[in-house]
Amino acid sequence: NAGVTQTPKFRILxxxxxxxxxxxxxxxxxxxxxxxxxxxxxxxxxxxxxxAGITDKGEVPNGYNVSRSTTEDFPLxxxxxxxxxxxxxxxxxxxxxxxxxxxxxxxxxxxxxLTVL
Amino acid sequence: xxxxxxIPQYQHVQEGEDFTTYCNSSTTLSNIQWYxxxxxxxxxxxxxxxxxxxxxxxxxxxFQFGEAKKNSSLHITxxxxxxxxxxxxxxxxxxxxxxxxxxxxxxxxx
Numbered sequence: 001n002a003g004v005t006q007t008p009k010f011r012i013l014x015x016x017x018x019x020x021x022x023x024x025x026x027x028x029x030x031x032x033x034x035x036x037x038x039x040x041x042x043x044x045x046x047x048x049x050x051x052a053g054i055t056d057k058g059e060v061p062n063g064y065n066v067s068r069s070t071t072e073d074f075p076l077x078x079x080x081x082x083x084x085x086x087x088x089x090x091x092x093x094x095x096x097x098x099x100x101x102x103x104x105x106x107x108x109x110x111x112x113x114l115t116v117l
Numbered sequence: 118x119x120x121x122x123x124i125p126q127y128q129h130v131q132e133g134e135d136f137t138t139y140c141n142s143s144t145t146l147s148n149i150q151w152y153x154x155x156x157x158x159x160x161x162x163x164x165x166x167x168x169x170x171x172x173x174x175x176x177x178x179x180f181q182f183g184e185a186k187k188n189s190s191l192h193i194t195x196x197x198x199x200x201x202x203x204x205x206x207x208x209x210x211x212x213x214x215x216x217x218x219x220x221x222x223x224x225x226x227x
Contacts, residue, residue: 042217102215
């Protein structure tokens with residue numbers, strides 16, 4: 001199993017450009033998450049999904065969109081990139097949330113380092 | 118909004134010394150998870166605690182969840198150079214939101 005894979009690894013965007021960060025998991029996990037990690041900081045939840053066709057906002061959803069058309073894929077869309085979105089983006093997945101979102105082991109991808117200039 | 122703070126932010130220890138990081142939430146958490154992130158890497162799950170007052174051990178690591186489910190601690194006995202990294206707590210808080218702590222960066226001096 002590859003686990004959680006993310007593409008691209010690095011990307012530089014100009015202000016106002018758009019892009020999609022890809023995330024795929026091959027563990028048949030129901031839950032998937034997108035986090036951002038600013039330098040020297042903890043992770044903040046952007047969006048999460050409890051299954052195909054179901055998504056919900058996390059702590060910092062503004063400026064982002066997601067979709068979950070299959071169990072395996074959970075892409076994150078940035079429509080109008082801003083310098084404040086410069087960060088490392090991590091995708092994660094878990095089999096379930098026994099007591100709610102984030103209550104099962106989360107497996108993280110390697111991250112995408114995004115710079116907006 | 119809800120905050121999950123960790124202290125200290127940084128800790129340097131001599132190899133063989135003990136290390137403790139404390140996690141404090143502004144509101145009650147349903148659970149506590151601990152993750153370790155090596156420099157340049159991604160978070161790796163260590164453990165989850167769910168019950169009030171719960172204590173779990175993994176070899177040299179001891180994890181504790183407070184009675185009020187608002188705080189937690191991670192204690193490492195006799196640190197090794199392989200323990201280097203940033204340790205994060207995380208948990209499900211109010212509004213069905215999942216929060217990560219601010220992290221404690223551990224440096225182990227050989």
